Amino acid sequence: MFSQSLPTPPASINMPFAPTSSDLPPHDSPTIALVHPTAEEKARTWKLNGSSWRGQLSLDAYLCREEHLASQPFCRDEGMSFWILVDTASTGSSRAILASCESFRKRALIKRPGKDVQEVVSHGIGSVFCNPEYRGRGYARRMMNELAKHLDGWQQKGGEKAYFTVLYSDIGKDFYSKSGWRAFPSRHIALHPLIEDSKISIFNDELPVADPLHPEQLTELCKDDEIALCNTLAKPRADKTVISVALIPDEKVIRWHHAREEFVANELLGKSPEIKGAIVQGEKGHRVWCLWTRTFGSEKIGNTMNILRLVIEGEVEELEESGLTSSRDGLEESHRWQVLAATSVIQSACFEAARWGMNDVQLWNPTPLTVLAAKKIDPCTEIVERVDESIASLRWHGPELDSTTELAWIGNEKYGWC
Ligand SMILES: CC(C)(COP(=O)(O)OP(=O)(O)OC[C@H]1O[C@@H](n2cnc3c(N)ncnc32)[C@H](O)[C@@H]1OP(=O)(O)O)[C@@H](O)C(=O)NCCC(=O)NCCS
Known part of the structure; x- marks a missing residue:
């Protein structure tokens, strides 16, 4: 199916003479x-x-x-x-x-x-x-x-x-x-799609409500995310010999991913996804949201709901880097609200994945808080280390680095993929 607004296919391409x-x-x-x-x-x-x-x-x-x-x-x-x-x-x-x-x-x-x-x-x-x-x-x-x-x-x-x-x-x-x-680190967690009435209840806590995110909200959220990312990089680091780099998850990048999912969804299913993520609202600096895209793979590979970017405002960079070494209980205690809010937006992704017939929900390079949130949805959640596919790789073109300088790739999430 080709929608009227989409470009016509290039004229048929005859393979011209090619050398043997x-x-x-x-x-x-x-x-x-x-x-x-x-x-x-x-x-x-x-x-x-x-x-x-x-x-x-x-x-x-x-x-x-x-x-x-x-x-x-x-x-x-x-x-x-x-x-x-x-x-x-x-x-x-x-x-x-x-x-x-x-x-x-x-x-x-x-x-x-x-x-x-x-x-x-x-x-x-x-x-x-x-x-x-x-x-x-x-x-x-x-x-x-x-x-x-x-x-x-x-x-x-x-x-x-x-x-x-x-x-x-x-x-x-x-x-x-x-x-x-x-x-560079190429890890992800994968969660099963969830049927909506299977809402989880945790320690009698109500999860904060996650609202669906629509395309018109992207402009402001992407700008806020960019400022926060900039502030994260600006924070002084204990180790002075680290160079931090990040790709900016700006609106154009996010909309490019969405253009892709919309085109393929229209072709294969005759409909276009309108919900682009989920947000737990609050004052600026205290919100949690995720942006997602549906990836339609081959029949063999199947479809995946990819979280392009998960933002936990106020999440400190040291946490992002500490991997899973920090004490789980300590983290959960000190960041209880953020973990619950992240649980809520990830759960929304799992609901949306079920509605769209996705095989799973994947989230790249999860932070410790994100892992805690995912484990609330599925306690068996484990971090998968990819060795063959989607290996995030970075080439340094700048001045030669001495042996004590390390490169840190901040925000190494699916939004950077192309
Ligand atoms: C991957 C691809 C571009 C390689 O092209 P190619 O011209 O055959 O590669 P080269 O002859 O330059 O191979 C160079 C090296 O890469 C290795 N290599 C080639 N294809 C490879 C593959 N699929 N997986 C792993 N290594 C591969 C070769 O063994 C060779 O290793 P060496 O230098 O140690 O001898 C080609 O196989 C291709 O188009 N594949 C389909 C599309 C694809 O998968 N692209 C990569 C997307 S990330």
């Missing part, structure tokens, strides 16, 4: 370069990589989705860049695309010891792909190495250098780490 594998240059050939594709080449990459990423969509619908996403505010004005690896010495009517990928400009924050928090331009990389016929020849590796050099200065103002870029690997930790994208 034996005509291809070696991966270290000096004539190989990373360039931006023409419109025809871009369509060719989507048609090829659709086999890997279209999920339950038809190929035509997948091509439409990619056009639709590329036209979102997050991607406009060169927010999204396309890259292909080609042989510049190729003389055929159509050059072979040896490998391809996309990058997304992302607003980010960085806090260096002794300096103020600074807004910087980062990039997220996605859709890394090599034509099955050309695999195993080192082209993807060459592309990532070339891309790392390009992203050093890509879209930076005044000739400045990038500080960091990110990607989310679905092929384990080794491939990208060899090109400098180091694997």
Whole structure:
């Protein structure tokens, strides 16, 4: 089903002449370069990589989705860049695309010891792909190495250098780490969907009421979240040799995720989700909310309700970092209201997941308070350490770090994924 307002699929893409594998240059050939594709080449990459990423969509619908996403505010004005690896010495009517990928400009924050928090331009990389016929020849590796050099200065103002870029690997930790994208904590908790009348009751406490969040509330909440994130990074740290970085969960980023879920839901189910999260209201500084998106996977993988971002106002950064080492009872006692409010918004996600036929609700890199909240819903909740898929990986492009300096990725949640 294609709705009227969505773009029409690109004109059918005839595969033009492509060189056979034996005509291809070696991966270290000096004539190989990373360039931006023409419109025809871009369509060719989507048609090829659709086999890997279209999920339950038809190929035509997948091509439409990619056009639709590329036209979102997050991607406009060169927010999204396309890259292909080609042989510049190729003389055929159509050059072979040896490998391809996309990058997304992302607003980010960085806090260096002794300096103020600074807004910087980062990039997220996605859709890394090599034509099955050309695999195993080192082209993807060459592309990532070339891309790392390009992203050093890509879209930076005044000739400045990038500080960091990110990607989310679905092929384990080794491939990208060899090109400098180091694997960071990639954990999540998963909860079952809940039928609404199974509301939980905890120690006779009533959970604070969580209201549904609608798209028109995103503008203000995202702004508040950004300010709070900035303040979190600004807090002095006990250890002076940590550089903290964060991607900003701004409105454009969140709406890009929602554009994706709406497109796919319309295609597969003929309806578009309107509820985008849940909030326990209160005075500013004392609210708890989460934003979510429904991810429709292949028939084999199934659908997941992903929490894009969970905000517990007033949650202190040390808590976020202390993992699960802090005493559970102590934490629960001192943050009782926050835990209950987080329980309530996560429970809302579980209800919404049941309404939409999701397999589970996933929340990335949960803080100790979030884990306590999840355990109230399901005491068996455990933290899953991902080793193959969605490995959050970060490449440092800034000045060389000495061996005592650590990088901390704050807010490493699903909203950063691309
Ligand atoms: C992943 C992919 C881009 C690799 O392309 P490629 O050109 O065959 O890769 P290269 O020949 O440059 O391989 C370089 C290295 O990566 C390794 N590698 C290749 N594919 C891999 C995979 N799927 N998983 C893990 N490692 C892989 C190779 O073994 C090789 O290792 P080495 O340097 O130690 O010898 C390609 O298989 C592909 O398009 N897959 C489908 C889409 C996909 O999964 N993309 C990644 C999304 S995160």
